[in-house]
Amino acid sequence: MSILVGEDTRLAVSGLTGREGSYHAINNRRYGTNVVAGVTPGKGAQDVEGVPVFNTFREAVAAADANTAMIFVPPRFAADSILEAEDAGIATIIAITEGIPAHDELMVFNVLKRNPDVRLVGPNCPGVLSPGKANVGIIPAAFFKPGNVGVVSRSGTLTYQIGNELAQSGFGNSTIVGIGGDPVPGSSFVDIIALFEADPETELIVMSGEIGGSAEEEAATFIAEHVSKPVVGYIAGLTAPPGRTMGHAGAIVSGSSGGGQAKIDALEAVGVRVGRTPTQVAAIAVEILRG
Secondary structure, X not given: OOOOOOOOOEEEEEOOOOHHHHHHHHHHHHHOOEEEEEEOOOOOOOEEOOEEEEOOHHHHHHHHOOOEEEEOOOHHHHHHHHHHHHHOOOOEEEEOOOOOOHHHHHHHHHHHOOOOOOEEEOOOOOEEEEOOOXXXXXXXXXXXXXXXXXXXXXXXXHHHHHHHHHHHOXXXXXXXXXXXXXXXXXXXXXXXXXXXXXXXXXXXXXXXXXXXXXXXXXXXXXXXXXXOOOEXXXXXXXXXXXXXXXXXXXXXXXXXXXXXXXXXXXXXXXXXXXXXXXXXXHHHHHHHHHO
């Protein structure tokens, strides 16, 4: 098994007719993802390399039975596109778009939380990959192979490094999930770790966090109370100066809040082994898996 995307994924891409949307959607299709539709208002009845384009998500669902959406439109259109996909009955929405205004993200978050059947991953994320099954987003799938390690991360590139080092050590991944680093993410560490805990294929979970916010501390509390599988952690940004945004909009330390050492302490207090480098994280995971 896997989580969020897999062999049953039927993907509709909002922004398929754009340069970036078409490039990554067709790349996802080459990997094996079932890309069944594109959505671009005003461009219905066209196609992109054989993938039909519809004016709305409702049309894509009715005609192509789409069950997953990838959002690849400019920031000013992204919130409307996400909500349109939800209104059409699509259960998994993966928003790659970065630069969405925080007010729009907050509005989307509050609308979607009233619908427990919908899962939003992102925005400003690399997507979701279930190796050997489906890739939705911009994750370089060649770095990964199928296996039993679930990875969830706020940083895309750190995810790639950890997954690649696991693959080089002979281990693979059930699913890799990039939740993004914006201040208002659609899915949290807790949300994704809960899915990995319930997934029989996932035997170990890697959580890659960073400075800013309280998501890692919240995950530590959840792990202590609800997770039976081993978890290995990593926190990026330990040397970042207080008060300065570093990379992701959510990666900012204010006073004593959001500091990297506090996150490490919270995770280690509940039995999570925390690596100080991505290489060490992979080594700890391999050690645990080899028993």
